[in-house]
Amino acid sequence: MVAKLNNSDRMEKLSPEELRKVIAEGGGKTHRSDLMPPWAMRLTPEQIDDLVQFVVQLRYMNPSVPSSTLAAYMAAPEGVPADGRSLFVHHCVACHGSEGKGDGPFAAKLLETAKVQPRNLTDSVYFKDRKDSDLYATIALGGGHFKKAVQMPAWTQTLTPAQMKSLVAYVRSISQTESK
Ligand code: HEC
Structure with a gap:
């Protein structure tokens, strides 16, 4: 075969x-x-x-992840969960909440106006099946790129690949799931 x-x-x-x-x-x-x-x-x-x-x-191939995104992901150093935490506090808590449970100050507004909820990033069942490279790509390119909620912004203009990898590592730590 x-x-x-x-x-x-x-x-x-x-x-x-x-x-x-x-x-x-x-x-x-x-x-x-x-x-x-x-x-x-x-x-x-x-x-x-x-x-x-x-x-x-x-x-790591996923047909909706552009090869330039994949190449940047592969070239960046390992993510550091503690760095991810600082970035998260800065950029993500408004929607995802300070503990990542999807209950930040914007969450109620998103639900009311767009019927959309920020993902609960502590959800082990959901995250155990997701690949690191796909999480990275969703953070980099935003929800819209993957036919998910467009309210999940694209970060590739704001954050470096190393920073986005640290955010993936942080999501791994709070969802208590293994890298894959
Ligand atoms: C303006 C609100 C908002 C901000 C700010 C935001 N997100 Fe999100 N995020 C969302 C929404 C809404 C979803 C759900 C998308 C869906 O599943 O349709 C989401 C989904 C996700 C997911 C799940 C992706 C998947 O593959 O299902 C991850 C991981 C994530 N966000 C990480 C982050 C990180 C890291 C930051 C900060 C750099 C961030 N988000 C900032 C709204 C936001």
Whole structure:
């Protein structure tokens, strides 16, 4: 069977080093199907590097996330939950509430005028199935981009990728969910 390169459960188990080995040496030598040919003779090390990077990116692929957003996400350092907390207090509590429960001072107004509620960011059941890269993209591009409420603003003009990643890390901490 041909491996699905965007199957994140399967692909997460492969490190970039292992991927490089499968691509360079082929399936047969790495205990997989020998229908996957070795490419080391036919591609330069740089081309193999590019392929590894491309396959790693596929893991995060969501057709509605532009590749520039994904590239910025991947290039930014790990998010820091404490930095996320300070940014959150500054930019997000008006809607999401000081504890992230979706009950900030604007929440009642949003419900009344637009029948929209800021997401409860402590909702573990909801957040356990969401990918970090998708949360990042919603923060960066806003709800409207994903056919969610347009009242969730886009932050890409205001915040850096590192800051938005810290906000994702903060959402992980208050929803008590694992990164995925
Ligand atoms: C003006 C109000 C408002 C502000 C300010 C706001 N949000 Fe939101 N946010 C919303 C609304 C409304 C939703 C619900 C969107 C939906 O599910 O349709 C939402 C949803 C979300 C979600 C869930 C996304 C998903 O994939 O379902 C996250 C995460 C989030 N906001 C993070 C933030 C962060 C971080 C900030 C601050 C940088 C912020 N929001 C600021 C209104 C706001």
